[in-house]
Every structure is written in C-alpha cells, then in structure tokens.
Amino acid sequence: MDLEQLTREASPWLDASGPHSDLVLSTRVRLARNLVGVPFTHRARDEQLVSVLGAVERAAEGAAAFQRGGLLKMHELTPIDRQFLVERHLVSHELSDGARPRGLYVATGERLSIMVNEEDHLRLQALCSGFQLAEAWALAEHADEELEGALEYAFSDELGYLTACPTNVGTGMRASVLIHLPALVLTKQIDKVLKSIVQVGLAVRGLYGEGSQVMGNLFQISNQTTLGHSEQESVESLDRVSRQILDYEERARDVLMRDAKGQIEDKVWRAYGSLRYGRSMTSEEVINLCSAIRLGVALGFAGLPPLKALNELLVLTQPAHLTRRAGRELDAPERNVLRADLVRSHLERANYETGEGSRG
C-alpha cells in the first residue's frame, strides 16, 4: 500500500453522518496489545520489531475486518507523509518519528487501523462518525478477535492484557469522544464541567490527543482506567458522562439563544464571512472559525455550510495536507495563502452540492 491509496479527501469518519454529529465529531476506541515472547517496543531490537511488523501484516491481511487494507512502513515515508498520517489521526507523534521499524496497517475507509510498534506492539484503533461508542467498541472488538486468531497476545489471567505502560494494563482500552462545547465556553461554564469530568475519572484533551492544545472548543474526553473494569463498563461509563455533557451543552445553547441570539448570529456569520473571503489564514484560525460556524449550523441558522464540510476542513487544512496537495515544500506564509484558497474552494463546492449558502 502506498499513501496515494489513502484518499486525498478528508477521512470518511469526519462525514458527520453519525448520531449527534452537531455535538460530537467522532468516537474512537483503541486497544493496546503486545505479542507474547517479544520485548515491549522500547526494549526490543530492531529485528524483533521487523518480525512484529511482519506478523501483524499477515494477521491483518487474513482478517475480514481489514479487507483491502495495507501496511505503511514509517521509516520508508518522508517526514511530510508521516505528518500527514498524524493529521489524519491515524498515527501518533511517537509512531511518526521514523527512527525504528514501525508501521501503520490501515483498512480502506480509515475506520480501522493498527499502529505497529508504537509504545505497544499493536494499537488497534476504530473510528466512527458522531457519537457511537457501542459501535466503535464493537468494531474494535470484532477486529481484535480476528487478529487474536493469528497472533498470540501477552495476557495475564489476573491482570488482563499486558502493556508497556502500567496505565494501560487490563483492558488496554481507551475510548474517547471528540465533543464540540462552544456554548459551555461562551457561558463560562466549561471549567466547572471539565473539573467534574476529571473528578469522575475521565480525561480531557485537545483535538490531537495527549498534550495537544484545546482549539475550536473541541474537547476529547476519554476513560482513564483500564484495570478493574470491563471494556463494557468503561464504555458505558464514558457514554453516560458524555450524554450528561451533551445535555449541559444543549442547555447552554438554549440560554445563548434566549439571551444573546443577536450576538451569536453576528459572531457565527462573521466567522463565515472571514472563512469564505479571507486570503491568508493559520490552521488555528480555521479551526476557530469552523467552531463558530458549527455552532450556527447546530442552532439551525440557514445558509451555512454543512457540518461535513466543516469537519473535513479541520483535517484538510493541516500543514502536511497542504504540502502534499501543493506537491512541494511551503513556507508558513505560502501555506496560509494556500490554506485560504483551499477553504474557499471547499466551501464553494459544499455550497453547490447543497444548494445552500452562496447568497446567504
């Protein structure tokens, strides 16, 4: 497989087709697994990692869940291409360093993938559009079972799956939802809500996971514990808390519409005006403008671009995506101009497709 087989379009799980897509961009479940008899990645010799790559590739090729997928070897990719995969949420920063035999096995459609030789030998990931925790878990579990037919996982009857870092021992599972909470931010309730999320044992991160900054009012909420709870229990607990947050956010939106409708309309439409007509913009600005417009779409303002187009822009306007599209190295000012061009043509196309917006 080469990178061209990954569509140059945005990832399909950003298509806003899933439930609650006005509030939740995506749901993700990842499972950490290691192979019996091979040291954990950071202790293993390169030839052991090469054999892990081979074993995972064969197992995935034999699994129906990964059909028409393929393996990308990190050390064979350019830094831009590795960054491109990070931007698509397929690869972590750790996997993308290119220094050791690491890989990404990715199924067509990008809903299922395996990072090979990240911190653990396997990091199996299922990604779904919108709020679909049960579905993402089922997808991951099914793929995991198929792989387990061909691979022998390190497992302890007492502890569960063994992982390089103790925080993942047990289920090895992390489930997360990427939630858009602009109204809680605007009504200044977000700190209180985030605090209560942490208090019930969940973690909050930004758009690009651990250590990433919160931008565009997008919060990734995930379970923290992998020991002492079944996968089912963790998923249900995250599901329950997420629904509560969605409820808070919806109430905050009602308050905004009641008390500050005019200001919100102005903010949303000006964001659209900037996104549609700006000639130079940073990716952070795109994310923030899309956040404001997303709120407008969710509030039912007619004539704005569809959520799908806004979700897609989050990924398509990232630096490596722009560089690959241009086919050459770009400096930051060039990228900012190309980014604005891309945004414009993307919104243009979205408008034609939906017949909306253009004369807003």
Added chain:
Amino acid sequence: MDLEQLTREASPWLDASGPHSDLVLSTRVRLARNLVGVPFTHRARDEQLVSVLGAVERAAEGAAAFQRGGLLKMHELTPIDRQFLVERHLVSHELSDGARPRGLYVATGERLSIMVNEEDHLRLQALCSGFQLAEAWALAEHADEELEGALEYAFSDELGYLTACPTNVGTGMRASVLIHLPALVLTKQIDKVLKSIVQVGLAVRGLYGEGSQVMGNLFQISNQTTLGHSEQESVESLDRVSRQILDYEERARDVLMRDAKGQIEDKVWRAYGSLRYGRSMTSEEVINLCSAIRLGVALGFAGLPPLKALNELLVLTQPAHLTRRAGRELDAPERNVLRADLVRSHLERANYETGEGSRG
C-alpha cells in the same frame, strides 16, 4: 416640498460616475451670501429671518438652476428629519438646530441647494460626483448669478461679498474634495502629507466637515482663504494640490501592491466578508469596512461591489436614515442590527445588478 420628495435612495452625487471616482467621492463648492439691509442671522430678529426665507424661496423658484426644487423649513421638521438632512450633507449642524426660522432650498437631484439663515443668509452649495472642481464651481456660479437677479447681496467693492464671519469675506467660497487615502494611511505617509496640505494654506477635515472625525480614511480637503484670491484662483490651487495628493496616493498603492499584495487582498476580502455577513454593526464600522473594500475595487480586485454601492452605504447606514426607514424610534442595538440588514440587502442588490461578487 416635503422630505418624501427627496429620494429615499442615496444622494445622486454619490453615484461614483464622476472622474477619479476610485479616489475622490465628491466635490463641493459653497458660496456664502447675505442680503443687503438685513442683519446677519445671529443678529436678526425672527421676523427678519422669515422674510429672508421668503425672499430666497421666491428667488430660487424663479431660477432655472433650481427647477423642481422646494423649501424645507427646519423648525417644521422633526429632529430625526433634520438629522437626516445633515447625514445627506445638505444641512450643517448649525442649521439643523430647529430653534429659529431656517430653511433648506434643495433642487431635485440634490446637486444644488441653499441653506437659508445658517451663519450667513444664504449658503449656496453645489455637489458633484468624483473629482470635478471646475464643474462644481460652474454649477454654483451659474446658480448664484440667477439668484443675484432676484436678490440684492451685501457686497463691498473693496472686500467682496460680506459675510458674518471674517474668514468668509471676499469670495465667500469654500471648495472641497472628499478624497479616499487608504494607501497613504497604510504606508504611514499620511501625517506628512496632511502637514504639507496645511502648509500650503488648505484645510483638512473628516467626512462630515468641520470638527468631524476622520473615518474610513476619507479626508475632506478645502481652501481656507477667501480674500485676496479670485474664485478661479482658489479652485485652481485646490485642484493642483489635490492632483498631487492623488498622485501620492496612487504611488503608495503601487508600493502596497508590490510589497504587500497578499496582506492587502486578505484585508480587503475579510472586510467584504464582515460587511456581507455581519448581523450587527456600528456606522463607524461600516465606513471602515467600505474603506477597505473601496481600496480593493480601486486596485482592480474582481468580484467586489461597485463603488456606487459603497458610497451609498456611507449615507444610507447613518442613524437618522435607518430611523426614517424603520418608521419608528430605534435604540442603538436595534439600529446596529437594522444597519447590518440594510448593508446585506444593498450589497445583494448591487451584486444582482452587476452580476458580480456573489460567489467571489
């Protein structure tokens, strides 16, 4: 005549049909005149002012230059209607106080008008689109000659026309051009240029004349002296200096296009995005956004609204214009919303008329 006979559209001299309309919005010539045997306005009794009103009305009715015009009596108008006339540049703040018998005689098309019983008994005004000093002077001079057939002006062979304030004695003429100088502002040369204008004996004011703030990079440049120079000389001197300023501005625009084209495009198009999509805006913001877009039009950026639409917005979005359009009193937040609505529909119409812009 009542106010409804003044079109609810913008003033025709804002139609950007005149020469150099990309740089000069309008040209104005006004003549201060007083009647023999009547004290100056601030010394006259009300019944004397009433007779001046009557005399001027009869004289204007008999003059071909003022055909299909009519007299509006300030004290018979509501404060909103008086403010409406100020916003149209037909009436000064002094004339609009409504306390004494004052009036405005205005010809259809608003190119010619007379303020009656302002500081002087007559303030005859000619307004032309674009840069047309000779034409505006000819228009005023011709109308003045017609009036002089019916009125006896206070005139001294030694000094010329006698006026209430010594600064107007002589020709009683003030000629001015309203120039748009965004590139001189952006390249930080404006202070130097304004200083040199003052040094050659001209005055610089804002959009609404004496004492008004400079907004939207619009500068009103006028002659100061009325004594010791003929009208012709004053007009020619203002013409010469204005052409020099236009030349500076054009050179500054060339520099901007050479050194900062990308930033200018971004600034211009974002201004258009805000103007086209904002849902609440102050009149100052409209003026500033129109200023940026004007620059883009002058630089040849395709897809922007025509200059005419931008000029018209300067007047149509003023508070009393909005209030008259709404037909009821408005508070500032209501006005800001109605202003944004008006801007949108005005740009919309301009786009349909020119077939431009909409999918910019």
